[in-house]
Amino acid sequence: MSLDFIIAAIITVVGLTTPILLAGLGELVVEKAGVLNLGVEGMMLIGAISGFGVTVMTFNPWLGVLGAAAGGALSALLFGVLVLSLNSNQVATGLALSIFGTGLSSLIGLSFVGRIAAPFGSIFPASLAKHPILQVFFGYSPLVYFALIMVPLVAWFLKSTRAGLILRAVGENDHSAHSIGYNVIGVRYAAIAFGGAMAGIGGAYFSMVITPMWAEKMTAGRGWIALALVVFAGWRTGRLLAGAYFFGILMALELYAKASGFSFLPSQFWAAMPYLMTVVALTFISSRGNVGASAPACLGKPFLP
């Protein structure tokens, strides 16, 4: 294998990993607060089109990222109103959000077909970003670095801040948190909005970085992989990062298998691998009875004070 090929492969894996890492981090925080939002795919698509649309209209990709976050958060808040204020079923509502997001993004996207968004400039000087070897470190979109910075930030927030402690408490035992005097619904709204914003930015990675064009359903099911990733990671931030890169490698193998027959197994096998590995991880977690790596106790349950 040549050095060029290895560098190209690493760049491919990083590109495939970043959107599921962003969306997975958001969903991790949502699930830690006790809410199961299955609408990640829909929120990613809404983020993809709002990011793309804002960039096309303002010629500013940074505003586009804000637009993607806002689009994702708004669609998540719609979910929040339904499940938190109106106590609808979280699973059904989340699935509906995925379908709704797919449809709404296609509808909005109609007027943007064929347009091209202004790309991000590199944040590093060209001598680094275009360097044949150093581009492995410096040649990425700012969103890649943003995702990597968010990992320790989210870990620190959950583990070391009081707000993070309260968020975990709400997901662990909503009634106790309420009786001590915390605002369960408020915490969950905030978590859901954060999860939506992160999914939206993850979606925008497709429409603003991978291909600076809009296509229907361009996230291609990665929202579902992000959901599996959170379970695979056992609701832990560090493992989420490792799992995201592991899934990224599996997705890269799928691409290579499709494109060149490079791999010895059919591409469908690699496409199924993330889900298969999630089942294996779940079985492993439950067989060991590991409390720290199991789902928040109130995950998916409505809070009725």
Add this chain to the structure above:
Amino acid sequence: MTPSPSPADQPRLELVGITKRFPGVLANDQVSFTVRPGEIHALLGENGAGKSTLVKMIYGIQQPDAGEIRWNGARMVIPSPKAARKLGIGMVFQHFSLFEAMTVLENIALGMDASIPARDLEQKILSVMDQYGLKLEPHRIVSTLSVGERQRIEIVRALLLNPNLLIMDEPTSVLTPQEVEQLFVVLRKLASEGCSILYISHKLHEIKALCDTATILRGGKLVATCNPAAETSRSMAEMMIGGSLKDIQRGAGREMGAAKLVVHDLCVPKDGPFGTALKGINFSVRAGEIFGIAGVAGNGQNALLLALSGEVTAQSDAVQVDGAKIGATSAKARRLGGMASVPEERNGHAAVPEFTLSENAVLTARDRLGMVSNGMINFGSAKTYAGEVIRAFSVKATGPGAFAESLSGGNLQKFIMGREIMQKPQVLVVSQPTWGVDAGAAGAIHQALVDLAATGSAIVVISQDLDELLSLCDTLAVINEGHLSPPMPVAGANIEEIGLLMGGVHGDPTADVHVSKEVADAY
């Protein structure tokens, strides 16, 4: 002991004419009493007497409709638990408000109103624990702790706020005698430092041993204020229920028969991460014997009940009734063979809340009483049987057509016990037969169990309430971490020994194992 404050001392807490109304119920009606600094004040009453509502108003969870709360002489409105904590009112709940998957330290931090750096908080916790002799490991995950240790978390959480009034809601119902001893020491020390304690309980001996004053509530009204030391447990019980207390009537000269139920080396693996495995349980119950199984919650009681009822099966010879090996048979086969059971959870396990009493009768009595033929339910006989149970056990219900969920806890429990007892089982296994049941209904249930034993049935009673087991059973064994102790006769049982078998002071191997006469007498 508490310093005796001079009469000039201002009361710390004064309730004046507190009234609270809920739809259809007057929960508190013109309740007035005072608590002095350093006083241990008991609040006594049956379920539904209004104790919980009253303390919820003091702790700011609910607001009174009329009357006023005075704190150190000044009239106060306490809008929230946070405001209560700010005044120096702490509360230890009966059902702990803890987070299972988090550490002790995180749980305590969540109960503090200010954000304190983890290291400082840990130091504070260690010093409070040291000061009061309460042992906890700050970094343990709560789900691995016993009930006694969990209560210590709640107490430390309350103590860190330097309370002037500590409310304890039924604190000893889940503790071993050694843990009760330790709790009393802590409470006395607190009281000697001037902290007032409002102690809610229905355990009269304990109140006699610990409290300076007792306020007795019945039906939301204050019926008496007394000095517990000057009263007898019986006189306080009668004030509490507003009538005379019935003793359990035992037939004279009861003879035990041959071993009826034999449990031999029963092993059951644990179900789920928080379950307890049964490790080689052995005991036998003779005809006419009531066999009690004591222990702190979560030590394998659930697994034992399921293995005896047939919901979980084991090796064939693990459970034998009259020599027949039924350890591997289903619950239905065991019922047909004359073995009935009543699980701890009334709603959803022993009875279906959305079903009528007749339908609930069909669920366990269908085979023994022939309520089903050719796959069709004979509702006539189900209705007749449910009616008989209602009459025989004085269940307050509109009739066999009443929904199970429309009955109060005590009445539903009487119906469920009656449903099993009137099938005349050879062996009856019951778990927590009087949990959350008022004294009148509890007395009726105890009497029915004694009467069933007198007809030659073998009865197993699993309970966390040591008082209940000591007054009801002939023989007692203790379950701890899935092991059952050797059985001992109840007559002459040693409280200190039972307490040690229950695990002593959980999580503190160095704790004093001695139980003072005062606590021993409280059982």
